[in-house]
Amino acid sequence: MNEDGKTVVCWMQRDVRTVDNWALLFAGHLAETQKVPLHVIHVLPPPPAQTQEESLPDLENLRLTQRHGEFYLGGLEIVHKELKEKNVPFHALRPLSQRLVSSTIESQIVQQLKPCAIVCDFSPLRHVRQWMEGGFLESCEKSSVPLWQVDAHNVVPVWHAADKRQVGARTLRPRIHKVVSDYLQKFPKFKGNEHVEKDQELQAYDSDALKSFLDWDESVASQKWAVPGSAAAKAKFESFISTGLSKFDSHRNDPNYTQICSGLSPWVNHGHISFQRLMMAIKKLNRYATGSASFIEEGLIRRELSDNFLFYTPDDYDKLTGAAQWAQDSLELHSTDQREYTYSLEELETSKTHDDLWNAAQMQVVNEGKMHGFLRMYWAKKILEWTESPAVALKTALYFNDKYALDGRDPNGFVGVGWSIMGIHDMGWKEREIFGKIRFMNYAGCKRKFKVADFVKRYKGAAENAAAAEAEHNRAKRGQKRKLTHS
Ligand SMILES: Cc1cc2nc3c(=O)[nH]c(=O)nc-3n(C[C@H](O)[C@H](O)[C@H](O)COP(=O)(O)OP(=O)(O)OC[C@H]3O[C@@H](n4cnc5c(N)ncnc54)[C@H](O)[C@@H]3O)c2cc1C
Structure with missing residues (x-):
């Protein structure tokens, strides 16, 4: 001192x-x-x-x-x-x-x-x-x-949870569970400057000056649902307890259920609410054992795993060199594979692909500032499939995620995109084109999991754009064939 x-x-x-x-x-x-x-x-x-x-x-x-x-x-x-x-x-x-x-x-x-x-x-x-x-x-x-x-931010401080980068949730989980009860201490009340005379010079909050300094991009509009602050976060959490927690484990991967996931990530990421507080409230509630365990797995283990990755990969967490060696080698090997579809940044940004589900997911994040967690995986993997190289895919997915998702610009985004595109915290899968050993997802798999058509219907233009892109793709292919036969 x-x-x-x-x-x-x-x-x-x-x-x-x-x-x-x-x-x-x-x-x-x-x-x-x-x-x-x-x-x-x-x-x-x-x-x-x-x-x-x-x-x-x-x-x-x-x-x-x-x-x-x-x-x-x-x-x-x-x-x-x-x-x-x-x-x-x-x-x-x-x-x-x-x-x-x-x-x-x-x-x-x-x-x-x-x-x-x-x-x-x-x-x-x-x-x-x-x-x-x-x-x-x-x-x-x-x-x-x-x-x-x-x-x-973390319930267990990142440097105490582990002293090096973890392979995945399976190695971080036992470390965190071993010590977490030591950290679930009751928060004292913040007393501020009770101990000094009230003679501080308190500046007024000049919102206009701060706003003009930030000079933000007005083309990405704010959202009515996104009310900042701890009180709004608390209200959101209480509503989640009554609508989502009991089925969180079984229904959270279905994007057609809009009340199952908590939707709390913007407030947690901006630090408006502490996950420790949420976790203690759930423990105190002591109901819905499987839903609660699943929520704690996501909010404690998966979230703190993201901080672990960034903390111990400080220079490369947003680059292919941040991936495990098997993933880097495999992506490199397949980086020049022929892509059936490739889209420009603009086509992707404006949801003009041949895939109605992808278009709908992109519309969700562009127009509403959020994308359902399950769709995020599919969405990012398709960017890998439809852009000219894994490096471009990684940059593009991070750019959209951080530009449009209100919970973006956070370690979870780097790890979520990294998991999808470069196998962060995942293992190698059966080798295939473009993806190499990176886990693959496809439309048919989504159809097995939830009613894709119901989700797509919610986003006007998603299906129409897909039909137009497919027609254009077929036209171009026919043109290509004709050229080949004439040459
Ligand atoms: C491609 C991709 C991009 C992503 N980008 C972001 C991002 O920018 N910001 C972000 O917070 N999350 C991101 N995630 C992780 C996850 O999708 C979101 O945390 C989750 O969908 C947020 O919604 P929710 O608050 O309703 O979460 P819930 O399902 O209610 O989960 C509760 C909390 O647990 C945490 N959590 C849930 N899933 C994960 C996860 N897979 N990894 C880490 N923490 C998790 C979040 O803090 C979340 O608020 C991304 C995942 C992928 C695959």
């Missing part, structure tokens, strides 16, 4: 909530014991760097959309209000580039607020790690300000 310090700063980046937040609670505790005020900071995403026109941007340079922006800013506004009620100043920083994040915090926070300690939360996303672990850590060391990191 820097004994000359005048404040404690909590850098709240991933877990944007004032309740059930171990990083904030720890920072509050330090402030109370040091008898200094607590301040909270958050770094807004800097403007994206220009990428070459023909290449799709990485996540750190993907422009924010109105859909994400409104949900994100709404969450910050709620946190600002709740902190104000507890007399805690909130600073939303606006660095002008990725490179300037640490110097912005240094000049606007470290020099002005003179913290005796800084507590940050944790994210395995590369650019956020660079902010926290790069130049900023060094500058804290130079100014003798200790920087503590608390994983407020």
